[in-house]
Amino acid sequence: MISLDTIKEKVFSSQRLFREDGISLFRSFDLLTLGRMASHAAQRKSGDRVYFVQNMHINPTNICVNRCKFCAFSRSKGESGAYEMSIADILSRARSAEKGVRELHIVSGLHPDLPFTWYLDMLRTLKRETPHLHIKAFTAVEIDYLAKLAGLGVKETLISLREAGLGSLPGGGAEIFNPGVRNTLCAEKISGDRWLEVMETAHGIGLKSNATMLYGHIETVEDRVDHLLRLRELQDRTGGFQAFIPLSFHAQNTEITKSAYTTGFDDLKTLAVSRLLLDNFDHIKAYWVMLGEKITQVSLSFGVDDIDGTVVEERITKMAGGTTDGSMTRDDLVDLIKQAGRTPVERDTVYNTVRVWK
Amino acid sequence: MEIGTIERTIEGGGRISPEEGLTLLREADLLTMGELAGSVRKRLHPERIVTFIVDRNINYTNICVNKCKFCAFYREADSPEAYVLSNEEIYRKIEETIALGGTQILMQGGVHPDLGIDYFEELFSSIKSRFSIQVHSLSPSEITYVARKAKISIADALKRLKASGLDSIPGGGAEILVDRVREQVSPNKIRWRDWMEVMKEAHRLAMPTTATMMFGSLETREDIVQHLVRLRDLQDETRGFTAFIPWTYQPGNTELGGRSATAVEYLKVLALSRIMLDNFANIQASWVTQGAKIAQVALEFGANDFGSTMIEENVVAAAGISFRMTRQEIVNIIQDAGYIAAQRDTRYNILTKEK
Numbered sequence: 001m002i003s004l005d006t007i008k009e010k011v012f013s014s015q016r017l018f019r020e021d022g023i024s025l026f027r028s029f030d031l032l033t034l035g036r037m038a039s040h041a042a043q044r045k046s047g048d049r050v051y052f053v054q055n056m057h058i059n060p061t062n063i064c065v066n067r068c069k070f071c072a073f074s075r076s077k078g079e080s081g082a083y084e085m086s087i088a089d090i091l092s093r094a095r096s097a098e099k100g101v102r103e104l105h106i107v108s109g110l111h112p113d114l115p116f117t118w119y120l121d122m123l124r125t126l127k128r129e130t131p132h133l134h135i136k137a138f139t140a141v142e143i144d145y146l147a148k149l150a151g152l153g154v155k156e157t158l159i160s161l162r163e164a165g166l167g168s169l170p171g172g173g174a175e176i177f178n179p180g181v182r183n184t185l186c187a188e189k190i191s192g193d194r195w196l197e198v199m200e201t202a203h204g205i206g207l208k209s210n211a212t213m214l215y216g217h218i219e220t221v222e223d224r225v226d227h228l229l230r231l232r233e234l235q236d237r238t239g240g241f242q243a244f245i246p247l248s249f250h251a252q253n254t255e256i257t258k259s260a261y262t263t264g265f266d267d268l269k270t271l272a273v274s275r276l277l278l279d280n281f282d283h284i285k286a287y288w289v290m291l292g293e294k295i296t297q298v299s300l301s302f303g304v305d306d307i308d309g310t311v312v313e314e315r316i317t318k319m320a321g322g323t324t325d326g327s328m329t330r331d332d333l334v335d336l337i338k339q340a341g342r343t344p345v346e347r348d349t350v351y352n353t354v355r356v357w358k
Numbered sequence: 359m360e361i362g363t364i365e366r367t368i369e370g371g372g373r374i375s376p377e378e379g380l381t382l383l384r385e386a387d388l389l390t391m392g393e394l395a396g397s398v399r400k401r402l403h404p405e406r407i408v409t410f411i412v413d414r415n416i417n418y419t420n421i422c423v424n425k426c427k428f429c430a431f432y433r434e435a436d437s438p439e440a441y442v443l444s445n446e447e448i449y450r451k452i453e454e455t456i457a458l459g460g461t462q463i464l465m466q467g468g469v470h471p472d473l474g475i476d477y478f479e480e481l482f483s484s485i486k487s488r489f490s491i492q493v494h495s496l497s498p499s500e501i502t503y504v505a506r507k508a509k510i511s512i513a514d515a516l517k518r519l520k521a522s523g524l525d526s527i528p529g530g531g532a533e534i535l536v537d538r539v540r541e542q543v544s545p546n547k548i549r550w551r552d553w554m555e556v557m558k559e560a561h562r563l564a565m566p567t568t569a570t571m572m573f574g575s576l577e578t579r580e581d582i583v584q585h586l587v588r589l590r591d592l593q594d595e596t597r598g599f600t601a602f603i604p605w606t607y608q609p610g611n612t613e614l615g616g617r618s619a620t621a622v623e624y625l626k627v628l629a630l631s632r633i634m635l636d637n638f639a640n641i642q643a644s645w646v647t648q649g650a651k652i653a654q655v656a657l658e659f660g661a662n663d664f665g666s667t668m669i670e671e672n673v674v675a676a677a678g679i680s681f682r683m684t685r686q687e688i689v690n691i692i693q694d695a696g697y698i699a700a701q702r703d704t705r706y707n708i709l710t711k712e713k
Contacts, residue, residue, distance in 0.1 A: 029696030031658045032392045039389065263694045264651030294621035294652045301388045301622075340622045341387065 004033055007276075011037045014044075017277055022225035025273045031265060038272035038303030045282055046305040049356075050337045051347045053309035054330055055103035056133075058093050059316060060085045060122075064109025066141075068186035070175075070217055072253035072320035074109050084111065087122050094130045100330060103309070103349045104130075106137035107172055107316075116150040116157075120164040127165030134167040134349040140198035140209075141173035144190045154201045162207060168349055169202055171210030171245055177230055178223040185217065185256070192227075196234055203240025208350055210285075211241050215270055216249035216262035224270070228277045235280045242351060243283035243306055246270045248290045250320035267295050268302045275303025282351070288328065289317050293336060300340045307333060361386055368394050368633055371401060379583045379634050388622055395629035395660030402639060403662045407711070408692040409640075409702040411462055412685060413494070414455040414669040418443045418481075419468035424499060426544035428533075428575055430611035430676040432468060442470065445484060452489050455669055459685070462704050464528055464666070465495035466673075475504040475515060482523030492704045493523050497530035498556035502548045513559045520563055526704050527560050529568035529603065534577045535585045542576050543614060554592055561598025566705060569599050569638075573627055574607040574619030582627060586634045593637045600706055601640035601663060604631050605647045610678030621652050625659045632660025640706055645688075646674050649681045654691045663702075664688050 002024040010017060017025075025034060061084040064074035075082035085093070094104055104126065119138075126135055138146065138161070147157040158166075176182060177192030190198075202209055211231050215224055228244075235241050248262040248270075262270075275284045285306040288296040296307055310328055328336075330346070334357050337344040344357040359381045367374055374382075382391065419442040422432035433440040443451075452463055463485075467473070482493055496504075496519070505515035516524075533540060535550040560567050569589050573582055593599050604627055606619040619627070624644075632641045643661035645653035646668060653664065667685050674680075683691075689712045692699035699712040 031655070031695075032389055032396065035389050035392075261650075263691055264653075264655040265695050267651065268655065292649065292651065294649065295655075297621045298388070298625065298652070298655060336620065339620045 001027065004028055004030055008033070008037055011040060011276060016279055019225055019229060022228065022273060022277050023221055025276060026221040026224065026269060029265075031268060034269060034272040035302045038275040039301055041275050041279070042284065042303045042305050048343045049305065049345045050300055050340075050342045051283065051306040051345050051351065052330075052333045052337070053103050053347050053349065054098075054101045055105055055309040056094070056097045056101050056312050057105045057314045058085075058090055059314070060090055060106065060108045061111050062109050062315070063111050065112050066110055066186060066188040068175075068189060069255035070185055070214065070249060071316075072250070073316045077112060087118070087125050090122060091125055091129055094126055094133060097130075097133065097312075101310070102132065102354070103134045103136055105170060105311075106135065107139055107170060108142065110142065110145045116146055119146055120160060123161060123164035123166055135165050136168045136170055136349055137166055139170055139173035140195045140202075141190055143169070143198050143202070144194060154198055155205060158202055158205055158207060162205070166207070168207055168242075169199070169209035171212040171241075171243070174212045174227070174231075175214045176219045176223050177227045178219065181219050181223055192230070196230060199240065200234055200238055203238035208240055208242050210243045210245055211281075212245045212247050213274075214247045214249055216266060217251075217256050224273075225277070228274060232278055232280060235278070239280070241281055243285045244274055244278050244281045245285040245287050245308075246274055247287060250290065250317060252320050254320055264295055264298075267291055268299060271299050271304050272302040289314050293328070297336050297340050300337070300342055307337070309333070361390070365390075365394060369397050373636055374634060376583050376587050379586065379630060380579060382633065383579050383583065383626060383630050386626075388625060391626050391629035391633075392659045395632040396658060398632050398636065399641075399660050399662055406697050407700050407708070408657060408662055408664055408695075408697040409700050409706065409708065410664040410685075410688050410692070411666050411702055411704070412455075412458060412460040412669075413462035413464055413666045414451060414460055415666075415671050415673070416443070416448060416451050416463055416465045417467065417672045418448065418465055419470045419473070420672075421470045422468040423471050423503070424469050424544060424547045426533075426547055427614040428543050428572065428607050428609075428612050429673075430608070430678070431673040435471070442473075445481065448481070448485070449488060451670065452485065452491060456489060456491060458667075458669055459701075460491070460667075460669065461709070462492040462494045462666075465493070466497055466528065466530060467500055469500050469503045473504075475508045475510075475518060478504060478519060478524075479522035482519065486523035492525050494526045494528055494704050495524060497528055498553045499531040499548050501527070501556050502552050512556055513562070516556070516559050516563055516565065520565060524565070526565050526600075527556070527567040529557075529570040529599070532570045532585070533572045534575075534581050535571075535588045536577065536581045539575075539577045539581055550588065554588065557598065558592060558596060561596035566598055566600045568601045568603060570602070571604045571631070572607050573604060574623065575614060575616070582630070583634070586631055590635055590637060593635070597637070599638055600704075601642055602631055602635050602638045603642040603644060603665065604628055605644040608647060608674055608677035608679050611676060621648065624648060624652065625656060628656055628661060629659040645681060645683055646671060647679065650683055650687065650691055654695050657692070657695050657697060663706075664692060
């Protein structure tokens with residue numbers, strides 16, 4: 001174990017932390033000291049600003065050829081509860097977005113039958129009919145799948161999607177990179193190496209993305225640290241990641257049995273350690289849909305400078321026992337940030353400032 | 359006023375003034391509040407133990423003459439949802455509590471217009487003749503009501519209730535101990551001096567009590583500090599309070615409506631209470647109003663007790679908030695934060711430490 005004092009010295013003199021530092025941080029129970037260090041790091045990146053976006057989630061289908069054990073969302077075709085939206089359905093959802101919404105977050109199951117052209121049509125339709133909405137869509141897992149459907153390389157696939165209207169990529173599907181854990185959790189899913197390769201390719205053609213980590217299931221502290229360090233390594237090369245978003249595992253209705261929710265300590269520690277290890281990421285995001293509004297607000301003292309957005313209306317966490325309401329209004333988000341004594345900044349998908357609340 | 363000066367006072371083991379408390383609440387950031395509360399907590403509880411009690415809330419009636427505007431639990435006497443539990447129902451609930459390892463029952467109403475001191479004397483003595491359990495019951499509002507109804511003093515009412523089996527008194531109904539706020543949120547309820555009088559008399563009779571505070575409704579920060587100072591003053595005199603329990607107003611289904619305090623406000627007020635109430639041994643986290651996650655984080659903001667397993671809880675649930683925790687979940691969460699979990703009794707004696 002490396003002492004917290006030693007790590008603190010490194011943090012306050014802006015030195016990079018290493019694997020052993022990260023493990024020691026996760027093993028520490030000194031939550032407030034972690035918060036102090038992470039706040040210092042966050043302050044250096046964003047000052048008092050806390051970002052959010054007015055966005056809408058669309059999950060076009062829950063039909064998925066993969067069977068990840070941590071997932072309560074996926075269904076087989078024809079199974080009860082399976083659904084799929086047509087392009088017209090998706091468009092009408094997008095059109096229902098309130099004024100002020102500027103981002104669509106579109107992720108799905110891996111549908112067995114839809115051809116690649118369907119995805120291009122979807123993007124083109126949205127781009128044509130709702131041009132004010134930035135389309136952030138397809139996890140690296142979906143991109144890999146679409147490339148296979150298209151019979152193209154990842155790069156060519158991404159270029160076609162971008163031409164059709166894709167603006168950036170979300171960070172989902174990273175789960176945990178450790179191959180052993182990943183095999184147990186989601187054997188059919190692309191490997192961690194492949195996930196990173198897709199992201200590197202996307203960054204290479206100028207598409208920005210986010211990155212995630214699913215924690216609180218069967219992974220070890222070492223697995224978490226290694227995951228973060230692989231992201232940091234890629235970010236050193238590409239600079240294409242915007243935000244890192246740790247995702248707390250929700251066990252209800254999944255095949256992984258253990259306590260249903262992560263603890264408040266674990267949530268805050270994970271955010272803080274992420275802020276400290278990922279020194280080359282501009283933003284650490286607390287995803288309130290998973291963490292709850294209360295931990296999200298407190299996390300602003302634990303390294304977080306982004307609380308995602310209005311989200312309307314997410315289905316994936318809800319299926320696994322998520323307890324938050326489907327959405328927060330812009331005013332709710334602003335209040336949450338203000339009452340924590342910070343400055344709310346509405347942003348667009350690529351972190352241009354839309355409005356600052358004084 | 360310099361935060362640095364206040365910090366030095368607290369870290370040196372000194373007492374802070376109301377003005378200093380207010381400055382902290384206004385200006386100190388969340389982590390500073392946690393660190394200061396942590397230093398007080400560490401001085402009082404160096405052993406890294408977090409306690410909890412196994413008990414049950416038994417709400418013998420929901421009929422209430424007070425009709426507080428922040429309350430979602432009470433009913434009018436003629437409401438189809440109004441009830442008074444029979445003694446048999448109460449016994450059954452106590453049996454279940456004991457079977458689950460419970461050591462205490464917390465009985466509170468409703469201030470029912472027809473239930474007088476005789477009713478409670480009979481109830482408590484019948485409970486004591488049947489069960490070995492701590493009767494931690496009747497908030498000051500109920501005690502004041504039965505005393506007035508019987509036209510006897512608070513002291514005499516408490517003596518009779520104690521003789522019949524009442525062991526200790528929960529600190530509910532304190533709300534905010536400032537009459538301006540009480541007149542707005544609970545105009546029919548006893549005023550702050552009445553609440554204090556019951557506690558003072560109870561302490562004189564060697565009956566321990568707790569103290570609560572409900573915040574997040576219409577009070578100001580000054581009111582919160584005033585509340586804490588009033589408790590601290592009485593505690594200097596009597597030493598009868600075992601614990602302080604701040605919790606947040608829950609606006610669902612209430613006449614008062616509006617919003618409640620955020621998590622950051624909760625943690626700051628909790629920390630301030632640990633800092634200011636230097637003569638209170640124990641501060642409780644409120645998982646019932648905050649949920650398990652924030653209640654766990656509250657252990658770094660001055661709380662050293664996780665409250666009760668709440669085999670049954672009806673009042674907060676009526677406002678639409680229904681967090682549930684089993685004993686095992688409470689133990690897990692305490693241990694996950696790096697503390698030793700221990701079951702305690704009403705007087706904070708440790709019964710068993712968990713492995």
